[in-house]
Amino acid sequence: MTALTQYAQREGRLVVPRAHVEGTPHGPVRLGTWISNTRSRRNKLTTEQREQLTVLGIDWATAT
Secondary structure, X not given: OHHHHHHHHHHOOOOXXXXXXXXXXXXXXXXXXXXXXXXXXXXHOOHHXXXXXXXXXXXXXXXX
């Protein structure tokens, strides 16, 4: 979530290229891959995880 928030604040959008790697204080995050995998497995997300993604503006997070 930190990497996605950081990316959204910097870029002003949530469209992340698949190959994008985001640097964070905890090390690099393969953000594009993470978004793709999370989207394809969204039915396994907890309610809290869905809410966090929805707050950031990810519209598919609420879909089942």
